[in-house]
Amino acid sequence: MAQSREREDAIYSGHYAGGASLSVRWVQGFSKQKVHFVNDNTICYPSGNYVIFINIETKQKTVLQCISGIVGVVATNVPYEVVAFSDRRLKPLIHIYNFPALTRRTKLKGNVLLDYTLLSFSYCGTYLASYSSLPEFELALWNWELNVILCKQSQPGMDISQMSFNPMNWHQLCLSSPSTVTVWTIEKSDQEHHFKAKSIKLPLEDGSLLKETDLLFPQSLPKDPVYGPVLPLPAIAGLVDEEAETFRPKDDLYTLLHPTMHCWTPTSDLYVGSEEGHLLLINGETWKVTVIQKVEKTQLGEEPLLTLVYQKDGIVASGIVIFKIKEKCFVMFFNLSHICKILIFHPLLSYICQGSVYIYTFDEEPTLDKILDACDGKFQAIDFITPGTKHFMTLTRSGEVCVWGLEDCTCVSKIYLNIKAQATTLACSPSSLSAVVGTLDGRVYFLDVCEPDSPRVAHKAFLSQAPVQHLIYDQQGTYLLVGTSEGNVFVIDAKPTSSFQILGFTEVSKDLLQISTVSLLGTNVVKVAVLSSIPEAERSRLAVFTLPKTLPRDFVDERGRLRDTLIHKYLYETEHTLSSATLNFQSNGIYGFCNQVPYICSYHLPEKGHNDVVILKPYQKVQSKQYGPGTLHLSSHGLWLITVAKCGILCIRDIYTLETFARCRSHSHQGRGIQSVRISADGQSILVNGKDDSTLVFLRWKKLGGNLASEITEYCQQLLTSLNSSMEEENDCLSAMRISESEPEAENTMFQRKLSTDSSQEELVVIEIKEEIPWIQQKNQEAIEKEVRQFSQKRKAVRSGIKALAKTVMTMMEENGKMDDIAKLDQQEFCLDLEELERLQDQSGEEVAKIKKDVEMYNLSKKYLASLIREECWNSMAVKGRALKCFHIPCVVENFPMRTRTAEELKELKRVLQQKKIEAECLKLRKEIVEDQSTITLIKNQHEEDEEEEEEKTVVDTNLPNYLLGSLSTDFGVDTSLLSSQLELHSREEKINQIILLKDIIYKVKTAFNNEFDAAYKQKEFEVSRVKERNVRIKEIISDLELGENVWQPEFEDCEKPERTLIVENSEITAPKHFNAWQRAKAELIVVPALYAPALPQGTDARRRGLMDMMGGVLEVKKEDILKMVIPQPAFMAKSDALWTEEERKQFKDYEKKVKELNEEKDKHRKSLEAELKKLQNTIQESTQNFDEYLKRLFERRVKAEMVVNQEELKINNLVFSLLLDEELNSRETFLNNYLVKKQEEKSQTSEAIRKSREDLDMYKENYDNLLAEDKVLDRSFKKEFPEIPSQQVDVLYKLFKRRPRFIFKQKTQSEMESIVPFREPAGAGKLSKDTFAQLMKAMDELDNINNMPEGLDPAVWDHFCVTRRAKVENEYKVKQKATGLTEMVAFLRRRVEDDEKVQQEIEKVFHELIVLQEDKAKYQLNLTIQILLKQGQVELENFQQTLQYPDAILINKTIIENLNSVIRTQGQKKVASMTESKEVNKGIYQIEWEHKKMEMEMEDLNQKAWDIQMLFFSRDRQKYLNEPNYESLIALQIGIMEQTINVLDKTHKKNVNNCKKLLKKLGKFSNQKDMANYTLSCNLREELVAVSERQDICNAVGSTLTCEKIAKERYKNMMKQQKLTNISKEQAEQILVLQAEVERLRMKTFPALVNL
Secondary structure, eight states: OOEEOOOSOSTTTTOOGGGOEEEEEEEEEOOSSOOEESSSSEEEEEETTEEEEEETTTOOEEEEEOTTSSEEEEEEETTTTEEEEEEOSSSOEEEEEETTTOOEEEEEEOSOSSOEEEEEEOSSSSEEEEEEOTTTOEEEEEETTTTEEEEEEEOTTOOOOEEEEETTEEEEEEEEOSSOEEEEEEEEETTEEEEEEEEOOOOBTTSOOOOOOOSSSOSOOOOOTTTOOOOOHHHHTTOOSTHHHHOOOGGGOOOBOOEEEEEEOTTSOEEEEETTSEEEEEOTTTOOEEEEEEOOHHHHTTOOOOOOEEETTEEEETTEEEEEETTEEEEEEOOOTTEEEEEESSSEEEEETTSOEEEEEOSSSOEEEEEEOOOSSOEEEEEEOTTSSSEEEEEETTSEEEEEETTTOOEEEEEEOOOSSOEEEEEEOSSSSEEEEEETTSEEEEEEOSSTTSOEEEEEEEOOSSOEEEEEEOTTSOEEEEEETTSEEEEEEOOGGGTSOEEEEEEOOSSEEEEEEEOOTTOSEEEEEEEEEEGGGTEEEEEEEEEESSOOTTSBOTTSBBOHHHHTOEEEEESSOEEEEEEOTTSSEEEEEESSSSEEEEEEOOSSOOSSOEEEOEEEEEEOOOOSOEEEEEOTTSOEEEEEETTOEEEEEETTTOOEEEEEEOSOGGGTSEEEEEEOTTSSEEEEEESSSOEEEEEEEEEOOHHHHHHHHHHHHHHHHHHHHHHHHHHHHHHHHHHHTTSOOSSSSOEEEEEEEOTTTOOEEEEEEEOOOOHHHHHHHHHHHHHHHHTHHHHHHHHHHHHHHHHHHHHHHHHHHTSOTTTOOOGGGGOSOHHHHHHHHHHHHHHHHHHHHHHHHHHHHHHHHHHHHHIIIIITEEEOOOEEEOSSSOOEEEOOOEEOOOHHHHHHHHHHHHHHHHHHHHHHHHHHHHSOOOOSOHHHHHHHHHHHHHHHHSOOOOOOOHHHHTSOGGGGTOOOTTSOOGGGOOSHHHHHHHHHHHHHHHHHHHHHHHHHHHHHHHHHHHHHHHHHHHHHHHHHHHHHHTOOOOOOOOOOOTTTSGGGGGSOOGGGOOSOOOOOHHHHHHHHHHHHHHHHSTTSOOOOOHHHHHHHHHHTTOSSOOGGGGGGOOOOOOGGGGSOGGGOOHHHHHHHHHHHHHHHHHHHHHHHHHHHHHHHHHHHHHHHHHHHHHHHHHHHHHHHHHHHHHHHHHHHHHHHHHHHHHHHHHHHHHHHHHHHHHHHHHHHHHHHHHHHHHHHHHHHHHHHHHHHHHHHHHHHHHHHTHHHHOOSSOHHHHHHHHHHHHOOOSOOSOOOOHHHHTOSOOOOOOTTTTTTSHHHHHHHHHHHHHHTSGGGSOTTOOHHHHHHHHHHHHHHHHHHHHHHHHHHHHHHHHHHHHHHHHHHHHHHHHHHHHHHHHHHHHHHHHHHHHSOOOOOOOOTTTTOOSOTTSOOOOTTOOOOOHHHHHHHHHHHHHHHHHHHHHHHHHHHHHHHHHHHHHHHHHHHHHHHHHHHHHHHHHTSSSOHHHHHHHHOSOHHHHHHHHHHHHHHHHHHHHHHHHHHHHHHHHHHHHHHHHHHHHHHHHHHHHHHHHHHHHHHHHHHHHHHHHSOHHHHHHHHHHHHHHHHHHHHHHHHHHHHHHHHHHHHHHHHHHHHHTSOOOOOO
């Protein structure tokens, strides 16, 4: 008998008014999860809100309910006999209960938000592993006794399907998903725990092992000296973050095996099964995978290896057992179908997919026993078999009907209905032992359950093609009401004596929700209420009608429909939408469960009849305290109202107050609540079926008040008493039906009859077709047949009248056809049925409009597609693609189609051009500043200025040669002066600018050729027009000469004028053109005047006739008309020659003369025409041939232009490739730097972990040493503890002191040793447990017994000795514990050191990769790929023994060498000039010194003379004034000379000032450039200092100082050398300035000085 546990929560236990409460009697459910062993004799599995325990020996069930809701995952621990399960709610908990007491041991609360997906206990120790999916994907390790999380690890996006501990080592935990297998190692150091993952590399789908290559740090990559270094794939993909570490290209992605299940072995190996049928063995030490074998699908069917369980003789895998005996394998198959789960503990437990559980025992004769029998699906419907005290029935969708015992829920019998569609509902009859089942195809099956162990189908009926949704009997079992989805409610006689006759049906609204009935004792009517929804009005409709127990004769019409007037059918509507409604037993009220608001309402029904729909308003409203849609049910006596809802709570209310007096939470909202509920007639039993959790709960009253129990018991007895009188008769009839049904059923085959009429015989013909049809359709056909037979004579008369009228109309139509057009009537005038004609016209008009619309949309789509194509391929082209063909030779020249350059492209081009111009100007200024301009003489300076002005006026040609330019673009007149040299493209910006300029060159080349092509096109148009003009004359000549030759007329083809293909000509349209009404009217207006135009009166034509008679219709005879001239013969020539007169003979001679002259003129004119024709043809031939020659040259030009375009595109591709390689190198460098930072962080973490582990180890070791010292002290001080006793007794006591219990552990029995359980506790694994210590103390109690005391020893001494020995034993136990912990901590520290060394190796590896990458990057940036044009023959060699590889050669531009040589030559000439000038200066100095001495001596003489003169009385001026006759003129002349001298000096001074200003300006610019250069050098120096300091820090942190110091020393030497050269250049510049100043000073000395004497 099943047992249930009382819950702590009183809300759902049901203590309400009257002391009524419900309890769970048993639970029937079938697990969707794994079945677990709790101990050797008990299994458990979750079902809904419960965990069900089954004793496999007694088959007894025990139920554990989860208060929080539905049970999530379950795990068991056999040694401790505990069960753990999680609930499914927000922030779920893990509950751990003891078994069999079922008391809560603890409750684990973590940080999981949604749900736990896996739980697993360790085989030894108090460890529990949990795994949660979204959103955490967290693996956690618990100590469930201490209720703490030891460690946890997150795995984003990893969906784990199985998790298990290693039975031999709890430090290993295996997690498998459909794509991966991961083994987690739990590392322990004292109280700290850490997870460490190891991912297993799985084989491919075919079982072969995959050889993966390291994409991050490949061992060997191919070296390409031409296209640069070959980088790893993540760098090529441009990945720099963590994605690069897991990146795999599409070609390297292979489908691996998909694991389904795994199991451990005693040797810590792993067996893994896969969907592909492969069985894998994973070594527990090396983690290498070995494919053992592949199980073919012929052995296991289509199912993969879903289950693996290790057994001591082999592995059980989805029904196949592999035994291994003495290294020999053989296979034994089980004949168990559909096995998907296999568990093993003591026996072998098999769990079938549908939920059945079997036991397979390994004995000499293996046996297979069934523990739990399951159905083939969840329960669709349930109901009690009358009277509801012994049996009940269940129904599944597949049509399986089971009869169960009510007390212990044992399956009594099963029956499988042979149905084509799914079963929907089930109901049991109160008046007989029968039941009915409804299906989706509209059939109902009546079952005979008189004998519960052998039910049988007694009758079936096909009501309609709509699915059956509701089946309900009234309380006395008089009628069966069947509701379908079409809104029809069928009424069937529920008694077998009437053979379950179908009485009729009534129509209600669709979307039926519930049918309720009221049939009380002592009444003769059955009242029915049908609830349906009206979604559009947000209301519910209620149809109420009455069925008398004795039906009158005309109760239904001919079509089987119940007459509304006889059943008193009334319609009602409610203000709120209801999910359920039921009638009260007084039949004057309705109870409704609101759908959108949580209320239960009561409604009064009007007593008076009505025809309209009445709106019901609630008179009583009670809050339900239940959420979600609910359902209402009445008890058998009508005083209890049972409410169930989506929340999973069942409430029993008083019918009058609607207050709850009993409540029970049997299901939860996670399983979508309760689907159906049934209460027995005596009210003692309640069955509750879940909606999605596949759980059936049986409730019974635990406590029920006296009045409540007595009322329903009395009513039940009265009801059974009234039913027993007729039940025996009904059951006998049902049994008779059952016996008669054993014969072949004649009524199962129904006939469908179709009606047809024969026009010749006018009789009704009935055609019978063997096809089963519904009852409602059969009734309709019978009614139609009856109407046809009833009105057959009238139908014949009507047909004859119609035939006569048709003949009359045909006669009138024939007469109308003979009438004139004016008197003729239209065809539609003879149509008698105008409405039908109008309908057909409207229908045809709609079809025409639809077709027209479809055609218009189709044409519109085509037009839109054409517009897109035209816009994309034609309108968007600035230069349309076209071709030119020669006139006489097969040669075609095409132009270059070109699009308009976008604004962005033009903006980029403008930017690049501006930048190039600025660079050119800067270069020019640099050259002017750097070049040392000689300033020896002013004339030379003026000459140089004139030359500079001339150079500025002239355009300097800086173009590179074609062989270095790499293309022939200059042949098309394209300026390439702005292009950078291919040898100078080092930076990314230069390459991008070069690409933009190359694209511009391509554009210009194409434009240049297109201009030539346009000129040729215009030339051809001109030639064609000239040929057409000449062909006019040629045609005239040919017609005059009557040669009959064809004139060659050149035309443009479609390829030459492609725009013609976009225009559709009328000749291309083959379909007839459709004209609208206005187009037809316009055409008639145009055609009518043209028809009547010839009929207009003509003027007098006398002049025209006279001109035709006299001059052949022309006023002047043209020369071309000579060939057509004919001289008319005289009239007398008709007579004979003998009859001619002389005059006539003279006229004849004149006639012959004129004819001869005319013939001569004709011959001359013909020859002239032939000559003209030949000349015109030759001219045309010559001009067209000349054009063909020109087009041939244009074709060659086209080939050359295409060659130039290809050359430039090749250069662009090379530059793009170099840019791409630069990006790849940068990506690789960025990734290596990021990876280095990541590894350095890991290095810091590992270093911190090592430091912490060492500190903990030192502290722990100190405690261990102290404890060990205390143990030694106890050993040494033993004899000192007993100084008063003799030494002999002390020696005896010391021997006893050293004695320890020999057998601590209980010896295993022989039966246990032979157990099939492969996993045993390892030796010594339990010595340090609490049980081991307790056993040790118990053994010490035996040693401390007084009987073991030596003779002659004082008992007090013995007690003191026992205490001392016990202290010693306890201390030894503590030392062993500490030693074990110390070993773990040492191993933990060793693993941390190994991890740190691995990280250090990774860092060094990354440093090496960075250095190699930087070398490759620098080498690639210096080694450029250039494109060179070589003439034919320059690469041809006669002797091939020369060296063809030049790895050390450097390609240098020739102009660089020439410029360098010119600079060297110039500097040499300057140096020679400077030395010559210095020599001359020295000579001048000596000469000046000698002259200076001479002048000093002369000065002394002159001074003396001057002194003498001054001493004279008359001055010189006075003497001159006296001696000079023209003294004033002399003074004026001197003044003029002085003014001229002053002017000359001013000019010279100004010129010198201007020269100095120019020189100062140039020196200022040079100084600014030097300042900018110095500033750049200082910035670079600062950056280099920062880089040096960073490198020094990195090297100090990493420990790799040798490479960094070497690099730093080299950089320091380079910087010092550069600094030294800078200082030298500054000193030389200062010396030059000093020398220049000295030269200027000496030069100024040579100027004459005017000294005032």
